[in-house]
Amino acid sequence: MKEEDIKNVFIYSKHPSKIRVGKTTYKMIKNKQSFGTIKIEYQTTYTKLDLIITDFERTLIDCARTKSLKLEELIAILKNPKINIDMSRIINYLEKYKKPILYNKIGLILDTTKSFTRLQEEDFEKIRKKLSKKIFYAREKELRLIRPRYKYYGKWNIMIPENLYYQIAPKTNI
Template identity: 30%
Template structure:
């Protein structure tokens, strides 16, 4: 019987691709399509996307089943990692729970919705700053703490905005500041130097940021003034001369800690 065989391979993994099933089961494409069709019909698996499926527990077969959104996201593209707000969630610091899962990929991919979750692809893929986080015992590729911090302040719209971002990263009791600066130099973006420098100043006591490191970052600043977040006409800004950065007037009120 096909069901026990497929469950043996994919029950713990929970989510699998067509190619994984073909390799594991050693079936021709036509035979596998037939098997999957029967399992779909009987409610033993769900089709999430064209070639991505989720195993339905035997006791839930034929009934509503919601697969783990992180396990789903990890199978959507061969080359990818979970990032931005999703990485904050997986590192256990996200201020809020989101129904959007962010997946970083090296090429454009169309975002889509499955059940109540949106799977959003961000065309940004770096080979550094990655780690594995276990979800239900399964290791998933995720941006590490320091890369998540940098990516987030670089593109705040993918981490829920400035307030959500600051409240989330403030839950990191410590970070590897040297590693963050190494990633910053690999990115080599002038705006990001200003934003990261401002952020490290903000959390200098909590994250044990030495002044000599902040002084070094200042050497990389541009003559151009950047904005910490997008201007939309509803936010008043003030100039931070240390980082040549326009920051919201009320930014210190968004979190309990204030700049040194």
């Protein structure tokens, strides 16, 4: 992906704000959580900066939580065989967020890509134990002229957009 292709960059900050540079919009999102971060050094032509970024597992959960990416996009990213997922981190971060819908969404995403992520069934059982009895809707941020249709995905107790359902239903056990 070229730099000019990036339209939105989400940054966690102490204060929310929005900055537009060229065609890219930088959105600072207020965040209280400091877990799952990595400190890296970034060298510019003028100085060396210490950047704090989130690890892959935290980024995955944040994207599902803030709806900054569609579920289909997260699934496509996880089909990259170079990505290694630490399930203990996923479980730990999900517990810290205390949002029941995240168990459903993350379980669905990881289950759909389990042949690529090489996760075991025991890993999914850890997430399934935390599922609530409530049925959640996996709504996504986007402008729609007509109301989207949802289908029930019983394995993860979640209503997902119809187009996603037909993409993943034959690949997993409902």
